[in-house]
Amino acid sequence: MAQGSTPDKHDVQLRRSPKLQAFVLVFGLLGFFVTAIVTGLYPSDPSIGFVALFAYFALFGVSGSITIGVIVWLVIDMRSKKRMTVVRMERQSD
Template sequence: MATPPRNNSQKVTLRRSPRLSAFVVVSAVLGFFITLFLTGLYPSDPSVGFATLFAYFALYGITGTVGLGIVLWLIIDVRSRTRARQVLVERARAEDPS
């Protein structure tokens, strides 16, 4: 006796979510260049040196822009949840051709 086909369809939520890694990397690179630019605007102390001064300010600049990038990612992620749609998905079984 053949088994009756069962209903292989279900509702799923479909949404486009932003990638966190892209936001973190782009904001870190942006923070690096902003810190480099702002540090280069002012003369550095000869006893400290430019590289040391830049490294010190880069700790704050990169961390701050990564934090802002994550906040921006969260805002976009929440907006993508409001635009989510419900779709009906059906499973199909593929037969082995051999």
């Protein structure tokens, strides 16, 4: 590669973007625990049992809270795109 073919200065866009995995994990665990608490507040049907009832409601509680977490992540990600800054980087040779 020739030395003159690469420019010494670049404009780079910097932004702090949130991590999707963190939002999915936190909101999923939050939905799991809220579902466990709400299911435990009321007596369960003896023919069904607590575990089966909790598992059924956990499907909706966890998936619903993950959906809310992804929506919150999207809003924060859009806000981070608005706060993006452009920085000039220079190549240094030692």
